[in-house]
Amino acid sequence: MDHGAATRVQEHIGDPVSETPPLDRDDLEEIFADIQGDLRYDHELNGCLNCGICTATCPAAHYYDFSPREIVQLLWTENLEGIYDAMQEKIWACAQCYTCAARCPFGNSPGGLVMLMREVAIKHGMESAKNVLRPFSRVMLKLISTGNQLAPDMINPDHFADWGPNIAKVDAPLKLLRKAIPMPTLNTTATAWEVNLKTSVELYTIWEMTGVLDQLEGIDENLFDVITDIMDEKREDWEDFLDEQEDDDEDD
Numbered sequence: 001m002d003h004g005a006a007t008r009v010q011e012h013i014g015d016p017v018s019e020t021p022p023l024d025r026d027d028l029e030e031i032f033a034d035i036q037g038d039l040r041y042d043h044e045l046n047g048c049l050n051c052g053i054c055t056a057t058c059p060a061a062h063y064y065d066f067s068p069r070e071i072v073q074l075l076w077t078e079n080l081e082g083i084y085d086a087m088q089e090k091i092w093a094c095a096q097c098y099t100c101a102a103r104c105p106f107g108n109s110p111g112g113l114v115m116l117m118r119e120v121a122i123k124h125g126m127e128s129a130k131n132v133l134r135p136f137s138r139v140m141l142k143l144i145s146t147g148n149q150l151a152p153d154m155i156n157p158d159h160f161a162d163w164g165p166n167i168a169k170v171d172a173p174l175k176l177l178r179k180a181i182p183m184p185t186l187n188t189t190a191t192a193w194e195v196n197l198k199t200s201v202e203l204y205t206i207w208e209m210t211g212v213l214d215q216l217e218g219i220d221e222n223l224f225d226v227i228t229d230i231m232d233e234k235r236e237d238w239e240d241f242l243d244e245q246e247d248d249d250e251d252d
């Protein structure tokens, strides 16, 4: 089958794209180009001996059908179809602990490469990314709208039976205990700590400017709309506050 221009690697090992790929070859090429085009790619992939040291030390490989050696080999041999296939499930097993990066004799970072593949999966709106990230929508909402990931009020003893006897601590009078903490930003249970309006708006602007919100929109449009509404209000509140300050300064 003539696939047009082959890459340098494929000239030596043959074209890995099958007769019936799951996506058009152009789409597979585009996905790989996005991974390979990232600035981090050349730092995290220097070659691969196929030695398997990364997999031998990988905690995720012990529990899942996942091997960092396999992921690195797919990238190193530019196996477009295999890369796409791995992005459907396997890449989401990585715990991002980077034990592999500390062990690889080539100085590769398989965990870093997995991170790149995940980002590209999100960029391309892959179902695997949507499925994996769906359970985290509440955390994303909390994180972006309040600057906190988890709050004491989110922990319900009925939902954390696996904590065993430690769950009794959640039943403690947290509101009262929190009020006793000298730092005022910790006197709340609605968030882990209070993030002031200015910081919250600045964080949101960073997520906006760095493309995080665009990625979120591609993965979960409803969540994006909810967060945008909340943060638009916060921005207006911040603008109003600044206007008031300006008026006060003029009056003085």
Ligand code: SF4
Binding pocket: 054, 057, 058, 059, 060, 061, 068, 093, 094, 095, 096, 097, 098, 099, 100, 101, 110, 111, 112, 114
């Ligand atoms: S970063 Fe991922 S691939 Fe590397 S050792 Fe940890 S779980 Fe395994």
Ligand code: SF4
Binding pocket: 047, 048, 049, 050, 051, 052, 053, 054, 055, 068, 069, 072, 103, 104, 105, 106, 107, 108, 110
């Ligand atoms: S990525 Fe490194 S540790 Fe893993 S198989 Fe290749 S050379 Fe070996």
